[in-house]
């Protein structure tokens with residue numbers, strides 16, 4: 001369905017035309033003077049030149065036309081030529097009632113027949129997830145849901161970091177500990193064991209140990225390098241270990257992502273792209289894109305309009321090895337071949353900006369993607385500690401994701417237990433739900449590109465612009481609806497909203513009527529923070545209405561029904577939005 005803004009604009013266009021003015025002047029926006037009006041149109045100011053008339057004259061003509069219009073309670077011309085609009089209660093309630101009947105709050109499926117791959121994982125196999133991967137997961141998961149809501153066909157790809165020296169390090173370290181294993185016996189011809197020779201905790205210890213060892217021990221470093229090359233050339237024993245590393249790591253990653261309510265449609269990795277590299281490079285050579293620079297093969301990607309230096313994209317090192325950029329290019333070859341996406345969206349640390357500029361330009365020059373395929377890089381900022389530096393543990397190390405989640409849940413648990421009568425078991429369960437909301441909202445409420453300060457106390461507060469505050473509002477609504485249901489013998493809840501009776505009720509209705517517009521904007525602007533901003537406003541408006549209105553005590557049954565419908569609508573809007581942000585509300589808190 002049309003957004004409310006589109007509907008108002010259409011009515012305004014009609015009025016402009018009826019007065020003999022072009023409809024292009026009838027642009028309507030949200031009021032920036034809420035004390036005076038709800039929507040406004042400044043078109044008369046722009047039209048004045050064209051028609052050689054005073055703006056106020058034009059505005060008055062249009063206002064005149066809008067008298068008794070069913071959409072407006074008030075349409076007034078104001079000096080020097082504004083049109084101040086207030087919606088009629090009947091029209092507004094009618095819009096909301098239709099919106100509630102529509103699927104997805106009447107959000108137009110603008111993305112129908114378009115497909116998007118979102119690359120938002122990037123965890124490195126055999127290394128634990130850390131906070132660096134947290135933002136990618138939180139933002140990417142939300143975008144995946146927002147795109148889907150807007151009709152797009154979305155594939156979320158974890159894009160594992162499963163290629164490179166870390167594999168050789170693990171293989172070499174495993175060999176030094178268990179040289180007797182068949183993987184290292186070149187003459188072995190049987191089936192390799194199906195059980196892995198290590199657990200995830202082993203891997204988490206093996207990798208750092210091997211990595212440290214390689215820094216001190218040149219022979220070991222060389223052996224690890226050779227093992228990497230051997231693996232990449234297809235050595236069967238090493239391939240078998242590699243599959244074990246992948247299986248063990250992926251099982252653990254899935255568990256951790258599930259805790260974050262993050263999931264991926266495909267579990268591909270850098271290693272899957274490797275088979276595409278030789279042909280890709282060959283074609284680039286034939287197209288004359290590659291040239292040699294200090295032994296390496298590079299593609300020039302600078303453009304005349306660049307304001308800073310964009311160095312050539314290195315596609316092959318002098319020793320013939322491929323690099324991060326090579327893998328990302330080959331991944332695009334694979335994605336184009338298998339999925340033919342209309343857009344590929346990367347949600348990665350903004351410090352990788354240059355890398356993606358080089359990769360995107362090379363992909364276009366080499367026609368790896370179709371000219372109309374959109375490549376988007378959403379570079380997110382850093383999560384900092386209170387000291388303004390990248391977030392660390394108290395000991396100064398890299399914070400593991402599961403520890404971070406544990407800390408948040410404990411903080412929420414303490415808050416719940418402070419002053420509530422609730423069983424410990426319930427409190428534990430609920431604090432996980434609220435903890436996730438605190439974490440995700442704390443992240444998503446900031447513009448993704450900006451750095452932000454991770455502050456457990458603030459994020460877990462039940463007041464202010466926080467996840468728990470939003471949940472608290474929703475639980476409050478649920479509780480009123482529950483009481484109403486019980487009192488009315490569990491009949492179905494009334495659905496029809498009625499004309500707003502107070503300014504706080506109208507304010508809430510006005511906000512709710514914008515839900516589909518805001519969700520579409522969050523998608524178009526790749527901006528989940530727009531949703532946070534919006535549900536914070538909705539929650540504030542709801543709480544104001546709630547404090548001013550005796551809902552359950554109301555004796556006029558019709559009045560009460562309208563309010564109950566308004567509460568349901570508020571809950572629906574909030575529930576849809578938090579689902580798009582990737583968290584949910586408990587039944588009580």
Ligand code: ARG
Pocket residue numbers: 119121122123124159160161328346348
């Ligand atoms: N594994 C990389 C890292 O940890 C992130 C990968 C991001 N995605 C991509 N297609 N390059 O930094």
